[in-house]
Amino acid sequence: xxxxxxxxxPEGALARAWPEWxxxxxxxxxxxxxxxxxxxxxxxxxxxxxxxxxxxxxLLPWLLSGRRAVISTSTHVLQRQxxxxxxxxxxxxxxxxxxxxxxxxxxxxxxxxRLQAAVDMGPRIGAPAEHAWLRELLLWAERGGDGDLDQxxxxxxxxxxxxxxTSTSENCARQACARWAECHVERARRAAQAADVVVINHHVxxxxxxxxxxxxxRLLPEVDVVVFDEAHxxxxxxxxxxxxxxxxxxxxxxxxxxxxxxxxxxRGLQAWRLLAHDGQVATRGLAQALGAxxxxxxxxxxxxxxxxxxxxxxxxxxxxxxxxxxxxxADPRLGRLLERTRAAAAVLHTLLSSxxxxxxxxxxxxxxxxxxxxxxxxNDALAAHALVTGTSLGARSVVHASATLGQDEALLWxxxxxxxxxxxxxxxxxxxxxxxxPGAAALYVPEGLPEPAEATHPQALAExxxxxxELLGGRCLVLATTRRAAQRLAQALQARGRPGxxxxxxxxxxxxxxxxxxxxxxxxxxxxxxxxxxxxQGIDVPGEALQLLVIDKLPFAPPDDPWLQRRLERARxxxxxxxxxxxxxxxxxxxxxxxxxxxxxxxxxxxxxxxDVRLRRRAxxxxxxxxLPACRWLDTExxxxxxxGELEALTRSSTTDRPSAS
Ligand SMILES: Nc1ncnc2c1ncn2[C@@H]1O[C@H](COP(=O)(O)OP(=O)(O)OP(=O)(O)O)[C@@H](O)[C@H]1O
Numbered sequence: 001x002x003x004x005x006x007x008x009x010p011e012g013a014l015a016r017a018w019p020e021w022x023x024x025x026x027x028x029x030x031x032x033x034x035x036x037x038x039x040x041x042x043x044x045x046x047x048x049x050x051x052x053x054x055x056x057x058x059l060l061p062w063l064l065s066g067r068r069a070v071i072s073t074s075t076h077v078l079q080r081q082x083x084x085x086x087x088x089x090x091x092x093x094x095x096x097x098x099x100x101x102x103x104x105x106x107x108x109x110x111x112x113x114r115l116q117a118a119v120d121m122g123p124r125i126g127a128p129a130e131h132a133w134l135r136e137l138l139l140w141a142e143r144g145g146d147g148d149l150d151q152x153x154x155x156x157x158x159x160x161x162x163x164x165x166t167s168t169s170e171n172c173a174r175q176a177c178a179r180w181a182e183c184h185v186e187r188a189r190r191a192a193q194a195a196d197v198v199v200i201n202h203h204v205x206x207x208x209x210x211x212x213x214x215x216x217x218r219l220l221p222e223v224d225v226v227v228f229d230e231a232h233x234x235x236x237x238x239x240x241x242x243x244x245x246x247x248x249x250x251x252x253x254x255x256x257x258x259x260x261x262x263x264x265x266x267r268g269l270q271a272w273r274l275l276a277h278d279g280q281v282a283t284r285g286l287a288q289a290l291g292a293x294x295x296x297x298x299x300x301x302x303x304x305x306x307x308x309x310x311x312x313x314x315x316x317x318x319x320x321x322x323x324x325x326x327x328x329x330a331d332p333r334l335g336r337l338l339e340r341t342r343a344a345a346a347v348l349h350t351l352l353s354s355x356x357x358x359x360x361x362x363x364x365x366x367x368x369x370x371x372x373x374x375x376x377x378x379n380d381a382l383a384a385h386a387l388v389t390g391t392s393l394g395a396r397s398v399v400h401a402s403a404t405l406g407q408d409e410a411l412l413w414x415x416x417x418x419x420x421x422x423x424x425x426x427x428x429x430x431x432x433x434x435x436x437x438p439g440a441a442a443l444y445v446p447e448g449l450p451e452p453a454e455a456t457h458p459q460a461l462a463e464x465x466x467x468x469x470e471l472l473g474g475r476c477l478v479l480a481t482t483r484r485a486a487q488r489l490a491q492a493l494q495a496r497g498r499p500g501x502x503x504x505x506x507x508x509x510x511x512x513x514x515x516x517x518x519x520x521x522x523x524x525x526x527x528x529x530x531x532x533x534x535x536x537q538g539i540d541v542p543g544e545a546l547q548l549l550v551i552d553k554l555p556f557a558p559p560d561d562p563w564l565q566r567r568l569e570r571a572r573x574x575x576x577x578x579x580x581x582x583x584x585x586x587x588x589x590x591x592x593x594x595x596x597x598x599x600x601x602x603x604x605x606x607x608x609x610x611x612d613v614r615l616r617r618r619a620x621x622x623x624x625x626x627x628l629p630a631c632r633w634l635d636t637e638x639x640x641x642x643x644x645g646e647l648e649a650l651t652r653s654s655t656t657d658r659p660s661a662s
Pocket of ligand 1 (some may be wrong): 020022023024027049050051052054055056372402403422514537539540542546597600601
């Protein structure tokens with residue numbers, strides 16, 4: 001602990017290594033608490049404001065302890081930020097050598113063999129551009145690097161492409177593969193076993209727990225310490241814990257793999273092709289029926305009253321299962337395919353046999369991207385315990401870090417949302433930042449906008465912010481509550497913006513590339529990044545590169561979200577007010593996360609615009625405003641103009657952009 005204090009002291013190793021380094025009280029307090037947890041074992045929940053430097057506050061004590069760790073964060077982008085920026089910078093400042101590995105899900109890595117096969121097949125009729133793209137991807141993947149698809153645009157947006165360039169555990173030939181020695185998945189897994197720290201995301205963590213439950217070999221090494229950064233993001237996964245899940249992409253892959261076996265080693269053995277075809281048709285039919293029935297993105301009760309489409313899929317799955325069972329001895333791959341049909345059969349069985357509309361949930365993003373899940377009926381405290389502690393990796397110490405774990409010292413919001421059970425008793429630490437500058441950010445809630453549910457809302461909001469973006473020369477991040485709203489806002493900004501503006505919609509553009517464009521735009525083309533979902537948390541764009549943060553509306557979870565319903569019931573059962581303790585608390589935490597993207601270090605200045613008039617009109621408005629980081633509240637457009645004028649003058653007077661770490 002003394003070494004931690006020394007490194008953080010005003011003349012310590014970090015101050016010597018980084019010109020921009022400033023001693024921060026909250027950061028030092030957090031680092032000491034983490035050091036104690038790493039040394040003594042146990043669990044620590046720590047909340048400190050966005051931008052207060054939590055990453056370093058948990059990395060430093062772990063690094064100096066010399067122990068092995070897994071660090072799990074919420075997104076791929078944050079994995080990169082940790083592995084490529086924060087860890088190397090800290091290792092070099094402290095002179096501590098550290099082997100870092102990043103591990104993502106198998107589906108995030110290029111499979112060289114499958115990609116090569118897709119290229120060798122030649123262009124598909126009517127899709128020459130796709131073939132050129134595949135060739136370029138192969139060149140890129142063979143050039144070295146880690147084959148990480150998050151660095152490439154297009155793969156998730158061109159239908160069917162993802163499955164052709166990545167592998168699954170069933171279609172992977174392992175040692176028999178001609179490209180085994182260069183396999184990106186294998187390399188990542190081997191690197192994880194040998195590393196001092198493995199940086200994963202929460203989805204990989206959930207998948208690891210599921211592997212363990214099914215008795216499969218572990219991918220993560222034994223470690224002493226597990227850190228969950230952005231720990232609040234575990235809440236979304238809690239709903240999936242022990243659930244049976246079928247994802248649309250997994251279904252498509254199942255049928256594609258069956259077709260591939262039918263065309264290859266199993267030719268003539270069964271009517272495999274027909275079975276795969278029926279499965280594909282039934283899957284498409286279900287996607288279409290769902291697409292016509294859903295009215296919003298996200299988790300919801302099963303929306304189809306008519307059971308025809310799921311019934312067709314259940315029939316196709318059952319037929320495939322019967323054939324696979326009958327032939328499982330002929331080829332081990334059939335046994336693996338059979339295992340893959342199990343979750344689909346279980347979910348579909350429940351769907352068709354239960355009258356309870358909440359027995360199966362739908363998680364909907366688009367016709368290409370949806371999942372059905374059968375939630376765990378039992379509230380399995382043991383599984384929840386495994387999710388939050390990391391003891392299954394042998395960890396003695398676990399740290400949960402986030403800017404949003406609760407509104408009280410016991411951080412009850414986080415613990416309630418995880419539904420772990422009363423016998424989990426972590427230490428808690430809630431830090432405020434003493435050196436926070438309440439004059440650094442200003443907040444404006446525009447008057448006169450339509451209510452956020454109105455169809456005209458995105459255009460009206462875009463119109464309002466265009467002059468401000470123009471004045472600042474871009475430097476703008478727009479956070480939308482849904483993917484649809486993000487698309488509409490990006491379109492509206494493109495249509496109403498000035499020639500030469502770069503409006504980058506995350507999704508069309510890889511997140512990392514969009515953020516780099518914002519970070520390095522400087523005085524060049526005005527850059528606006530529009531995003532939803534993951535970018536509400538953790539993203540770090542320090543300095544003048546980001547001065548205008550726009551949040552489209554209050555991030556209330558849809559009231560018909562079945563997991564939310566369960567949480568509301570639990571709150572009622574213990575006599576708490578469900579709206580205040582769950583819905584309002586969730587929205588306040590999400591809003592605080594989003595707003596925290598703006599001020600990242602001393603000297604940062606900017607404007608937060610929240611385009612939701614409910615903040616002004618509804619009784620809960622003040623409670624939400626109180627949850628935001630300290631800032632000046634602006635009341636009129638005149639005050640906004642004056643504040644932006646100040647920002648613009650500051651930017652102009654700095655000869656270059658301050659160095660912004662990428
Ligand atoms: N003591 C320090 N002096 C100067 N800059 C710092 C210091 N500590 C951290 N930083 C910088 O402050 C920024 C915010 O740090 P970091 O990303 O760790 O924030 P955080 O608390 O994890 O925020 P969030 O909750 O939003 O993820 C980063 O650019 C980081 O390099």
